[in-house]
Amino acid sequence: MLSREENDLITRVGPGTPMGELMRRYWIPALLSQEIPRPDCPPVRVRLLGEDLVAFRDSKGRLGVLAEHCSHRGTSLYFGRNEECGLTCIYHGWKYDIEGRVLKTPAEPAGSTLKDKVRHTAYLCSEAAGVVFAYMGPKERIPLFPNYEWTTLPQDHLYVTKSLQDCNYLQGLEGESDSSHLSFLHRAFTEKNRGGGDPDMYGKDGAPRLEGVETDFGVRMISCRSAGNGLTYLRVSNFVMPCHGFVPTGGLKGNAEGYTVHSHVPVDDEHAMRFNIFFRRNRPVNDEEKQLEGGIGSDHLKVRNIHNNYLQDREEQKRETFTGMGKQFLIHDSCATESMGPIYDRSREHLGAGDITVIAVRKFLLQSIRTLDTGKEPPHIIRSPEQNDLRHVACIVARIDAGLDPKQYIEKLLADQKHYTTV
Ligand code: FES
């Protein structure tokens, strides 16, 4: 349970809020590269951390993220002309470059210096894995771009989507930190040959033993389920600062091939964008895998959503899938987290042993807010190339001897330079 004050502190993300300031210290996913695929293509609207922005790719292919409203008198730059290395407002022709410099104010008399006095809000961008990331914090504090293993893969080894979530980012992020829901919400995947996991993994034991271990990047989340025959099913996923879940996908076999990143990026206090970054280390992603990540329309809205009750089928629920909402993780998760309401009041909840890792993630976030508040740098701000080796953000699925200490097992793997297991 959180107090009302803590709940406000951890969920509010607008400019000037403690959590908003914390989020602004990191590179965060802003949009998909495919939304602005070519130089001089139309700009797109992006709302991030409560700020209305437009993103565009200039004539040289450089990315820009600008405040949406023109610095002159506020017309939306979404309607602007993207040409000759800048975005031009259609009202009086003010033209901006990717860094927010005003290049032209053609309605002013010759010799006017007005353009030199105005600097439009612009954020730095970096592109990796088919995602445009933005940094919205103080310019003098820009961290290195994190070198996660999936940021350097060929594009066909990745499948990246985004979908709007009708709730605060933390509700989605807590879902990443909650291994116990797999046995219920995602039960549709526990039977053999259904894809997405191993039947033993969360089908046999619905009450995993959970542990959250604080690390330099966030929280390593360990869950252990009895797999019978003196074996334990071990699952390691991660909360990575400031809003990412790195989760194993595809069960024991899939573990060697890659994992999935779910980023819950705050759009504003009551909405989030869930970026799904699915990758396979050594091969292209196939159609079946894309289907598992599917369910999203070309407008990045979910086909099954809270407004149509996720097209729940009560007969299917009785017979087949537990939820009655088909077999897409995204839809199950969205229903569970959006139906809590736009910002869940955590002073009303009743937590148990199945919520240990959720508690650990909240604690880590609140601690990080306090760290920043005292003038120190929060965790996982990367400053040096040596620090930018992030293989220890390992996602692991393994069947281990029930007598083994899972933490020792994980530490041994990492010490041997292994960040996943092979079966
Ligand atoms: S409002 Fe944009 S140029 Fe005047």
Ligand SMILES: [Fe+2]
């Ligand atoms: Fe889930």
